[in-house]
Amino acid sequence: xxxxxxxxxxxxxxxxxxxxxxxxxxxxxxxxxxxxxxxxxxxxxxxxxxxxxxxxxxxxxxxxxxxxxxxxxxxxxxxxxxxxxxxxxxxxxxxxxxxxxxxxxxxxxxxxxxxxxxxxxxxxxxxxxxxxxxxxxxxxxxxxxxxxxxxxxxxxxxxxxxxxxxxxxxxxxxxxxxxxxxxxxxxxxxxxxxxxxxxxxxxxxxxxxxxxxxxxxxxxxxxxxxxxxxxxxxxxxxxxxxxxxxxxxxxxxxxxxxxxxxxxxxxxxxxxxxxxxxxxxxxxxxxxxxxxxxxxxxxxxxxxxxxxxxxxxxxxxxxxxxxxxxxxxxxxxxxxxxxx
Numbered sequence: 001x002x003x004x005x006x007x008x009x010x011x012x013x014x015x016x017x018x019x020x021x022x023x024x025x026x027x028x029x030x031x032x033x034x035x036x037x038x039x040x041x042x043x044x045x046x047x048x049x050x051x052x053x054x055x056x057x058x059x060x061x062x063x064x065x066x067x068x069x070x071x072x073x074x075x076x077x078x079x080x081x082x083x084x085x086x087x088x089x090x091x092x093x094x095x096x097x098x099x100x101x102x103x104x105x106x107x108x109x110x111x112x113x114x115x116x117x118x119x120x121x122x123x124x125x126x127x128x129x130x131x132x133x134x135x136x137x138x139x140x141x142x143x144x145x146x147x148x149x150x151x152x153x154x155x156x157x158x159x160x161x162x163x164x165x166x167x168x169x170x171x172x173x174x175x176x177x178x179x180x181x182x183x184x185x186x187x188x189x190x191x192x193x194x195x196x197x198x199x200x201x202x203x204x205x206x207x208x209x210x211x212x213x214x215x216x217x218x219x220x221x222x223x224x225x226x227x228x229x230x231x232x233x234x235x236x237x238x239x240x241x242x243x244x245x246x247x248x249x250x251x252x253x254x255x256x257x258x259x260x261x262x263x264x265x266x267x268x269x270x271x272x273x274x275x276x277x278x279x280x281x282x283x284x285x286x287x288x289x290x291x292x293x294x295x296x297x298x299x300x301x302x303x304x305x306x307x308x309x310x311x312x313x314x315x316x317x318x319x320x321x322x323x324x325x326x327x328x329x330x331x332x333x334x335x336x337x338x339x340x
Contacts, residue, residue, distance in 0.1 A: 036133065040065030042123045044137035052145050054109055056085055061104040061137060063123055064095070068232070070296065071125045073104040075260070080119045082108040087258070113146040130298055211250035212321035216314065218243045223310050227303035234294060236306050240313050241291040247317055248284070252276070261288045280320055287312055 040063045047058045063071045073090075088105040095101055104123075110116060118140040127133050222239055242257070248264065249256030252271050256264050265285045272278045291309070294301055301309070 036127070038066060038069050038125070038127060039133070039135050040069065040071050040123065040125055042135050042137045044118070044121055044140050046118065046140045046142050049141070050143040050145065051110075052147055053111055053113055056107045056109055057082075057142065059106055059108055059118065059140070061121055061123065063102045063104070064099055065102070065125060067094075067098055067100050069125050070234070071100075071102055071123060074122060074124060075258070077121055078119050079108055081112060081116050082110050082118060085109055110142070110144045113144045115141065115143055117141050126296060126298075128298075130296065210322070211247050212317050214250075215243055215247035215317045219310060219314055219317070223307075227306050229303045232300045233303070233306040234297070234300055237291055237294045237301065237309060240309055241288070241295070244284075244288070244291075244313050244316060248320075251320060251322075261285070261292055264288070276320060280316075284316060284320075287316060 042061060042063045044059065044061045047060065051057050061073065065071045085107040087107075091103040091105075093101040093103075108118070120136040120139050122134045122136050124132055124134050219240065222236065222243070225236075227233070227236075245256045245259075245264065248268065252268065252275060254267050256267070259267070265281065265288070268276060268281050268284060269278075272281050294309075
């Protein structure tokens, strides 16, 4: 009887294990079927992986995707115990095998010591039907060290035993120090005066270049690259849009590269009527909205459409640049000019 019971228990355990294995295989098969063939490969790394409290840490997110799949990093994301210090420009590299490598870089800092983790970062891309999809990097472990030497249990050193000293007359020492300081001050003053006299003949450097000149020069370089009918012109729209956004921020005095189109237009409306006509705000909004649509479109614009977008961008810069300042003629110089 005991032998039959043991045999029955062994058979039951075998059946249970087979059922668990079948369920695991079904889960793995379902996960494999759910993999998106257009999904980019993403990875995150930190440099350095060990830092002190408040030290900047460079986070690099690498994505490799098919050439026709746009990949972006969201404007905001969860950093856990870290604080965002700034973002750098995205770098792209054509791998030559139908794939594009993109690197998104930003800097963070932590203000609490310990073994912490940067949470997984969501990376968005467009699916075949134009829908926005997401892939996620793995978490990054980072060690944050304290600036206190014997942290986490800092302790004050034991008080030293009293030491007997002889009282000394410090008056001569003070007098000598004062004389030495006066001599050093006189020597420093001599060299400063000499250097200032030498600088009298120097001329100031040239003033910074106006924002509209820089923007028109960048647009001219983009136009010199030419336009192709059978090429993907969406990267060209990205570049032109970045030039216009950078120009508007430099022209009207605000950081525009990290703003959405709605935020940028709200900022421009504050300048309407003072530095910018209201109808120009409407025209800029229409141009930026059209550029945003092209960024997420599945069909690349034609060469004629790309050329038209470049010409419209040049007109926007030309129409919003500052008015030239008329030269002012001194009152005393007018009679001499008429006499000449």
